Amino acid sequence: MYPDNFYSSTFTLLADAEVGKHWYWNLAGFLIHGQVLVVIWFVFVLLLLFAFLGTRDTDRIPNSWQNFAEAAVDFVTDIARDQLGESFYREWVPFIGTLFLFIFGCNWAGAVIPWKLIELPEGEFAAPTNDINTTVALALLTSFAYFYAGLSKKGFGYFKRYIEPIPLLLPINILEDFTKPLSLSFRLFGNVLADELTISVLTSLVPLVIPLPIMALGIFAGSVQALIFSTLAAAYIAEALE
DSSP, rough: OOOOOHHHHHHHHHHHSSSOOOOOOEEETTTEEEEEEHHHHHHHHHHHHHHHHHTTOOOSOOHHHHHHHHHHHHHHHHHHHHHHHHTTTHHHHHHHHHHHHHHHHHHHHHHHSGGGGGGOOOSSSOGGSSSHHHHHOOOOOOHHHHHHHHHHHHGGGGGGGOOOSSSGGHHHHHHHHHHHHHHHHHHHHHHHHHHHHHHHHHHHHHHSSTTHHHHHHHHHHHHHHHHHHHHHHHHHHHHHOO
């Protein structure tokens, strides 16, 4: 049994965790989550820098940065090829690769960089994927992508799938299109948020050694979540192209 002060301190830390608090920017009458945009721009800069270094001096014998860039391209190409097949994967590599690298960069930015050292008027810097607005936007983008894939290949005949194999399945097939973005967005959001809350509480309770394995696990989990999201996005597009 733990002493009462352990439970009280734990609940206090959970209550003090800045979940749902944001540093709002007022842009043309719209309230924007400023801390999320700052970290997203930071991730964009890192990805652009990585792309620049990887393609600056290309050679038949790759250097270190070119090796990293080619490995990343090969990895996302394999994701697209495995899900979409040889016939369709090439045109979707940029989209699948962008999803993977963006989510990977956001998750790692939240897990590796000590953002809590920077104080804000409200809220705190963290992984952009721990904001439900970011994950919903990514999920909706995926939904638009697989609708575009189906319509571009089959035209309006794409909507025949809603009444196949029997028209009785129409409500279920429509509901499926709502559950796909919901599951994508809440899976990513929930995993990233839970990891950051766990690390925050453990760091406050035992700040030296115990949080380190949890942080390493969070980095691994962030990578897996990027892989899962991009793989599911490719699978949904492949389903629309069948």
